[in-house]
Amino acid sequence: MGSITLKQVTKSFGDVNVIKPLDLHIRDGEFIVFVGPSGCGKSTLLRMIAGLEDTTSGNIDIDGEDATNMPPAKRGLAMVFQSYALYPHMSVRSNIAFPLKRAKVAPAVIDEKIEKAAKMLNLTDYLDRKPGQLSGGQRQRVAIGRAIVRQPSAFLFDEPLSNLDASLRVNMRLEISELHKSLDTTMIYVTHDQVEAMTMADRIAVFNGGIIEQVGTPLELYQKPVNRFVAGFIGSPKMNFIEVPAKAGDDTHSIGVRPEHLKITQERGLWSGKVGVVEHLGSETFLHVHVEGAGTLTVKADGDCPVSYGDTINLTAAESKIMHFDKDGVTIPSLSWGEERVA
Amino acid sequence: MATTQSRTLAKMMLFPSVTLLLAWMIVPLCMTLYFSFLDYNLLMPGDNEFIGFLNYEFFLTDPAFIESFFNTLLLVGGVLFITICGGIGLAILLDQAIWGRNYVRIMVLAPFFVMPTVSALVWKNMFMNPVNGLFAHLAEFFGATPIDFFAEIPLLSIIIIVSWQWLPFAALILLTAIQSLDREQLEAADLDGAGPFSKFIYIVLPHLSRAVTAVILIETIFLLSIFAEILVTTSGGPGYSSTNITYLIYTQSLLQFDVGGGSAGGIVAVIIANIVAIFLMRLIGKNLEG
Amino acid sequence: MNSSNKSKVVYTILAWTISGMIFFPILWTMITSFKTESEAISATPSLFMFEWTLENYKDVLARSPYFDHFMNSVIISLGASLLGLLIAIPAAWSMAFVQTKRTKNLLMWMLSTKMLPPVGVLIPIYLLFRDFGLLDTRLGLVIVMTLINLPIMVWMLYTYFREIPHEILEAARMDGAGIKEEIFHVLLPIALPGIASTLLLNVILAWNEAFWTLILTAANAAPLTAFIASYSSPEGLFYAKLSAASVMAVVPILILGWFSQKQLVRGLSFGAVK
Numbered sequence: 001m002g003s004i005t006l007k008q009v010t011k012s013f014g015d016v017n018v019i020k021p022l023d024l025h026i027r028d029g030e031f032i033v034f035v036g037p038s039g040c041g042k043s044t045l046l047r048m049i050a051g052l053e054d055t056t057s058g059n060i061d062i063d064g065e066d067a068t069n070m071p072p073a074k075r076g077l078a079m080v081f082q083s084y085a086l087y088p089h090m091s092v093r094s095n096i097a098f099p100l101k102r103a104k105v106a107p108a109v110i111d112e113k114i115e116k117a118a119k120m121l122n123l124t125d126y127l128d129r130k131p132g133q134l135s136g137g138q139r140q141r142v143a144i145g146r147a148i149v150r151q152p153s154a155f156l157f158d159e160p161l162s163n164l165d166a167s168l169r170v171n172m173r174l175e176i177s178e179l180h181k182s183l184d185t186t187m188i189y190v191t192h193d194q195v196e197a198m199t200m201a202d203r204i205a206v207f208n209g210g211i212i213e214q215v216g217t218p219l220e221l222y223q224k225p226v227n228r229f230v231a232g233f234i235g236s237p238k239m240n241f242i243e244v245p246a247k248a249g250d251d252t253h254s255i256g257v258r259p260e261h262l263k264i265t266q267e268r269g270l271w272s273g274k275v276g277v278v279e280h281l282g283s284e285t286f287l288h289v290h291v292e293g294a295g296t297l298t299v300k301a302d303g304d305c306p307v308s309y310g311d312t313i314n315l316t317a318a319e320s321k322i323m324h325f326d327k328d329g330v331t332i333p334s335l336s337w338g339e340e341r342v343a
Numbered sequence: 344m345a346t347t348q349s350r351t352l353a354k355m356m357l358f359p360s361v362t363l364l365l366a367w368m369i370v371p372l373c374m375t376l377y378f379s380f381l382d383y384n385l386l387m388p389g390d391n392e393f394i395g396f397l398n399y400e401f402f403l404t405d406p407a408f409i410e411s412f413f414n415t416l417l418l419v420g421g422v423l424f425i426t427i428c429g430g431i432g433l434a435i436l437l438d439q440a441i442w443g444r445n446y447v448r449i450m451v452l453a454p455f456f457v458m459p460t461v462s463a464l465v466w467k468n469m470f471m472n473p474v475n476g477l478f479a480h481l482a483e484f485f486g487a488t489p490i491d492f493f494a495e496i497p498l499l500s501i502i503i504i505v506s507w508q509w510l511p512f513a514a515l516i517l518l519t520a521i522q523s524l525d526r527e528q529l530e531a532a533d534l535d536g537a538g539p540f541s542k543f544i545y546i547v548l549p550h551l552s553r554a555v556t557a558v559i560l561i562e563t564i565f566l567l568s569i570f571a572e573i574l575v576t577t578s579g580g581p582g583y584s585s586t587n588i589t590y591l592i593y594t595q596s597l598l599q600f601d602v603g604g605g606s607a608g609g610i611v612a613v614i615i616a617n618i619v620a621i622f623l624m625r626l627i628g629k630n631l632e633g
Numbered sequence: 634m635n636s637s638n639k640s641k642v643v644y645t646i647l648a649w650t651i652s653g654m655i656f657f658p659i660l661w662t663m664i665t666s667f668k669t670e671s672e673a674i675s676a677t678p679s680l681f682m683f684e685w686t687l688e689n690y691k692d693v694l695a696r697s698p699y700f701d702h703f704m705n706s707v708i709i710s711l712g713a714s715l716l717g718l719l720i721a722i723p724a725a726w727s728m729a730f731v732q733t734k735r736t737k738n739l740l741m742w743m744l745s746t747k748m749l750p751p752v753g754v755l756i757p758i759y760l761l762f763r764d765f766g767l768l769d770t771r772l773g774l775v776i777v778m779t780l781i782n783l784p785i786m787v788w789m790l791y792t793y794f795r796e797i798p799h800e801i802l803e804a805a806r807m808d809g810a811g812i813k814e815e816i817f818h819v820l821l822p823i824a825l826p827g828i829a830s831t832l833l834l835n836v837i838l839a840w841n842e843a844f845w846t847l848i849l850t851a852a853n854a855a856p857l858t859a860f861i862a863s864y865s866s867p868e869g870l871f872y873a874k875l876s877a878a879s880v881m882a883v884v885p886i887l888i889l890g891w892f893s894q895k896q897l898v899r900g901l902s903f904g905a906v907k
Contacts, residue, residue: 051806051807052346052803053346054346054347071348071806072806072807073806073808073809073810073811077807078807079803079804079807081803081804083798083800085798085801085803085804087805087818087819087822087823088823089822089823089825090822098805098808098810098818099807099808102809102810102814103809146804146808150808349731350731350733352727352731353730353731354727356723356724356726356727357723357724357727357728359720359723359724360720360721360723360743360783360787361739363720364743364746364780364783364784367754367780368746368749370757371753371754371757371761372749372753372754372757374754374756374757375753375754375756375757378756433651436644436651439640439641439648440637440641440644441641441644441645441648441649442641442645443645447648447652448652449891449894450655450656451652451655451656452890452891452894453655453656453887453891454655454656454658454659455890456841456886456889456890457659457887458840458843458857458858458861458886459841459843460843460847460858460862460882461879461882462658464861464862464864464865464879465658465662465875465876465879466658467865468872468875469658469661469662469665469872469876470658475674475872477661477678480677480678507655507658510655515894563748564747564748567748567750568751568752568844570751570843570844570847571843571844571858571862574865575862575865588750588752589750589751589752589844592752592755593755593848596755596756597759597848605752605755605756606756608752609750609752609753609754609756610753612750613749613750613753615750616748616749616750617748620745623748624741624744624745
């Protein structure tokens with residue numbers, strides 16, 4: 001079991017409200033990702049769930065039981081920290097055994113669990129080394145191993161991959177996803193990297209300034225962001241925003257088009273502009289196009305796109321791919337993904 | 344960054360240290376304050392009458408106080424000056440590529456571990472003695488008249504001894520600080536055409552300011568209450584020429600058994616130390632923690 | 634020989650000369666301790682060309698109970714430092730890992746008690762010790778040494794603890810460790826080098842402390858500082874014996890200090906240098 005319910009949870013440090021009243025239900029077995037820019041409160045909320053920070057007001061229920069004031073050890077959760085937080089003076093084996101020893105598990109059982117976890121995480125050959133003798137990826141696996149053996153009701157990950165280099169990060173991402181599939185345990189994963197969020201999550205909660213802007217599946221957030229913030233945060237490269245002049249009977253204040261939805265056309269389209277920097281990635285090409293009155297638009301084009309610096313090109317986008325936002329940045333559903341258009 | 348639980352725990356764990364230090368500070372200090380208003384002499388058992396500020400008047404108007412006050416300042420200031428200037432020089436020298444740096448460092452650090460009574464005795468007898476001391480032998484060898492250190496320049500002699508004890512400390516702290524200097528900064532300065540002198544003034548010295556602050560702070564704490572070196576070498580003399588406040592109060596209270604007068608002196612010493620402390624705390628508050 | 638090698642030679646000679654001068658008084662004392670008295674005051678002193686003798690050490694041992702003083706020094710300095718650790722570690726844990734707005738002020742205040750001149754409290758402590766029968770006892774000195782070095786211990790430990798990532802202790806908490814386990818199984822083993830150097834430095838400070846030891850002891854509890862002070866006159870004129878006694882008082886701590894020099898410098902600078 002591992003369902004967690006947050007009811008009107010808040011957190012303030014002195015006068016600063018880091019988390020504004022917030023409700024969230026995390027389902028058993030779900031992989032949920034908290035994503036947002038730094039300082040948005042996502043890590044603080046994770047630490048509150050872990051019991052490492054007090055909850056200023058509101059309730060945290062774990063498996064239907066009020067855990068708001070429980071000490072961390074009693075909550076049945078395991079956490080993997082950004083810095084791994086391995087005990088540097090203990091061998092890998094002792095690190096993994098530490099929580100089991102605290103729980104007074106029999107030595108034979110401990111050994112058995114360590115062997116099993118080590119096999120699962122490819123750590124068998126390293127059990128007698130100290131953390132200092134391991135690579136970043138191996139340390140990360142030890143931290144995960146230490147979390148797994150306790151068989152927690154939920155795993156908490158606090159930016160676990162941000163200290164790894166790019167290629168290793170992709171591998172570990174897969175391993176953690178794999179792990180989730182095989183353990184089928186609730187995982188709460190905090191990251192500032194929207195790619196990690198999109199690739200791993202069952203559901204994503206987008207944080208900004210101490211509130212959750214939107215919760216949904218990766219595709220929902222991509223296709224139907226509720227506001228400019230979510231639209232800009234999800235997707236890479238970022239969505240292009242263009243301010244539009246006010247029109248009677250239309251609340252649209254700005255529109256947004258994703259780079260992948262902008263098409264280069266021969267005939268005059270919606271915009272035309274001068275090509276600036278061209279980034280060739282092989283499989284695709286990113287163009288930065290300076291458009292009079294709309295600023296610089298990023299365009300994702302084919303890998304063999306023949307355009308070069310200084311060219312003038314025409315751009316257009318399907319009406320159905322253009323999002324409309326009102327003056328508060330809130331998406332206008334009827335114009336952005338109205339029923340008629342989907343049909 | 345913590346929960347109520349751990350904050351409560353933290354308070355409990357702080358309790359012993361705070362209480363003990365508070366007691367160590369407050370109880371004797373209050374007693375000293377109380378005694379300082381009494382006519383209290385251990386040699387003359389009596390009523391220990393309340394005499395108001397008389398003890399303070401005697402202590403503060405005593406020419407010995409003025410003299411020992413300035414001696415204290417000279418002692419602290421002189422040692423700080425010598426150890427910091429010498430320490431910076433030594434630190435820069437030891438930072439160069441040299442053979443046997445570890446042995447050099449061990450030799451330089453050694454005086455710090457010598458107990459004050461030993462270093463005072465050794466310097467007094469074997470080096471500064473006007474007849475058999477090594478300096479006297481040296482002077483005679485060159486045909487000069489030996490200096491009678493403790494008769495002619497008593498305070499300076501003590502400053503020399505104390506500086507010898509504290510120079511290693513300053514040098515080693517400053518050396519560690521210099522070694523933490525970012526080499527790229529110096530290389531950038533080289534590219535900008537800075538000479539050794541301007542590199543020292545504009546890069547090395549500012550980098551050392553934290554370490555210098557720490558040296559000043561720690562040395563001052565210990566130097567304000569120099570005692571053994573004076574007791575062993577000059578006993579404060581000739582006259583009061585090498586008496587500092589610590590030593591003056593010691594002679595008054597434990598040698599002349601004048602508890603009242605000594606206590607008044609003690610309170611004065613505390614006030615002086617507080618003035619120095621406030622000044623220093625400002626300095627480190629800005630420099631050390633920031 | 635290229636120019637960088639030339640400068641290395643120059644710097645090496647300079648460094649060895651200066652450090653040799655700084656070390657000379659100690660070396661000279663060591664050498665003198667093996668001379669006869671007449672050679673020790675010779676107007677043409679010799680560095681190595683003399684009759685080496687152990688007479689002085691025998692004389693010193695015969696004249697005063699050196700080993701009693703030595704044991705007093707060991708017990709007082711080690712006792713005070715261990716007791717100090719016991720009190721300072723919890724305080725440093727609190728300050729390093731549960732920081733509040735007051736933490737900095739508290740640290741400053743603790744350090745300021747170190748600035749309280751001993752003479753300010755000399756008489757009351759003397760009288761209190763007399764009334765409680767603590768004068769000239771090892772226990773009395775252990776108490777005083779613990780208290781005067783407590784601020785330094787707290788501060789040193791605090792600077793060491795502060796470098797330990799909070800996350801490691803939080804991980805222990807998540808793993809079900811109570812505060813005792815957190816401190817004994819996680820914090821102390823990780824901070825061991827820092828704790829060891831704090832202990833060492835305070836042993837050295839207590840070993841060399843020469844205000845309270847001189848005032849509060851007579852015969853029974855007198856440590857080596859008092860032992861050596863008894864040579865101030867007129868025995869001080871017997872250089873060879875004075876040297877032998879000095880060597881015996883200083884060498885134990887000198888060796889200890891040399892072993893721990895790197896840690897000491899870092900610890901004593903209160904984190905001002907890394």
